[in-house]
Amino acid sequence: MNLTINGEPRAFEPLPHLAALVAALGLDPRKVAVERNLEIVPRSAYEQTPVADGDRIEIVHFIGGG
């Protein structure tokens, strides 16, 4: 399964849902926000959200800024 995550192409074994992707990337789901194909996915819906070949995923977090 090929995904584009934060603009970079990445290959994964099939994943059951978005929560599995976040875990596979080593990220703490409490500290990030996720967009799938330009739609924001609420944190509570990660386990109900499928991940499909060709998906464009954005994963963001808070950093320092003015």
Add this chain to the structure above:
Amino acid sequence: MDDTGTRALSAEDTWSVAGRTFSSRLIVGTGKYKDYATNAAAAEAAGAEIVTVAIRRVNLSDPSQPMLVDHVKPDRFTFLPNTAGCFTGEDAVRTLRLAREAGGWNLVKLEVLSNTKHLLPDMEETLRALKLLISDGFDVMVYCSDDPVYALKLEEAGAAAIMPLGAPIGSGRGIQNMLNLGLIIEQSKVPVLVDAGVGTASDAAVAMELGCDAVLMNTAIAEARDPILMASAMRHAVIAGREAFLAGRMPKRMYADPSSPLAGLI
């Protein structure tokens, strides 16, 4: 006056934005620090209750790198997510929707910039983005030019606070147009914050003496040789400026007026 004949700023001297009330009139940014620990210490030294934060892609190659929220904690500070780096209304809305999902906050800082050389706000696009955000349920504090005409348009569109620049972001040049800031402060019914341009403590004091509700700064603290000491200086400057504004300054005169009586000279 209290029993000792002094009047300190009372605990009631608060300001409110979008239904939230704050005692500190100094908002600090979290960019440009050498590390998040220094950043957190500076925010504490500044006495800040609100910190601005940015939203960016996570580093997928090193998910274990330090994270802002582990040092500058959202249970200690009100996070004010910004739209720094956004040049269109759509970019700003997308960024703040992600911020709302990441942190659950509706109170946000909108800034829509025009170009990377001077980082001055694109006011036409800022006003358009403001309307998009308000219709999406956000409480929006708006970074803007020091133009009283546009400031009023922002307020009429529903801005929660007006945040005119003192000088370009990161320039440290101090308040460039006291006249315009004074006009904005006089006309606004929502809080006015000077955002950007403060370089040192006296700049913050000037902003507060003009009567603005609070000051927002980042580089002046982060790029000081000793950021934590400068944060403390800014805290004092903001309090001093606020007290001076409340106290009401003496009139400026063309000529001298002796402090010692001229009568009774030997």
